[in-house]
Amino acid sequence: MSDKIGPFLGTWILDAAESEFEQGDPPKSATLKIEDNFGMAVFSMNTVSADGEVTNDSFEALPDGPEVKLGKSGLVDAMRLVFDGDDKLVSEARRGGLTIMKATRELSTDRQTLTVTQVVHLVDVDSFTNVSVYKRAQ
Template sequence: MIEDKIAPFLGTWILDTDASDFEQGEPPKSATLKIEDNFGMAIFTMNQVSTDGEVTNDTFEAVPDGPEVKLGKSGLVDAMRLVFQDNRNLVSEARRGGLTIMKAERELSDDGLTLTVTQTVHLVDVASFKNISVYRKAQ
């Protein structure tokens, strides 16, 4: 069942800035990632504070291993999908015109206390950038 697969990912995760590695942009001063299950719908809420104190809040939701979700609000991407690669890897892909332009791979540690998010951004005809965010499970 999907609920069983998502269960280890649920909770509040706190960014370990020292363990994280950003190729693009400045790493935030602090960040949290909250993953909730709402009757099979995974809800991701990200909150971060930049080094200059700017607060950014973002949220998205998708059904793990469900159909691609069409997005209307963002001009950058028009579709999103969320899939389990295996029991420890939950991957989201943001797509535009059928091409994946952003991929976030969430890998859970064996002990379930660390979530490593590798976010790859593909800039068409320019380059790809990888930001690795290491989160620790809040107790």
């Protein structure tokens, strides 16, 4: 995997007070872990919702690699992960060739804050943007 992924690797803790959600209630807490698994970027998320429900999810993709077909999700059928410069890592989830979710992960200059701007497009309804601000775990 390229050295470009290095600054993104690690464990990130949600700063709910700094985050803004248009869709859904902000979680009570969330942890994002980004790891390198033999060239694949592995994203593991643990979220505790406002009402205490715990959700664990993960996905992996090859940065700047080809679009990956997905089978387990009923919402999307493919995704891709690309770098946008050195400080942004963008994933796009697609269904039927249309991007329905785009998440841009942007590192701060000091590499201690990761801002994830997620835009969800609900077909024939509207688009929503959630901005989650994560601090690097020490």
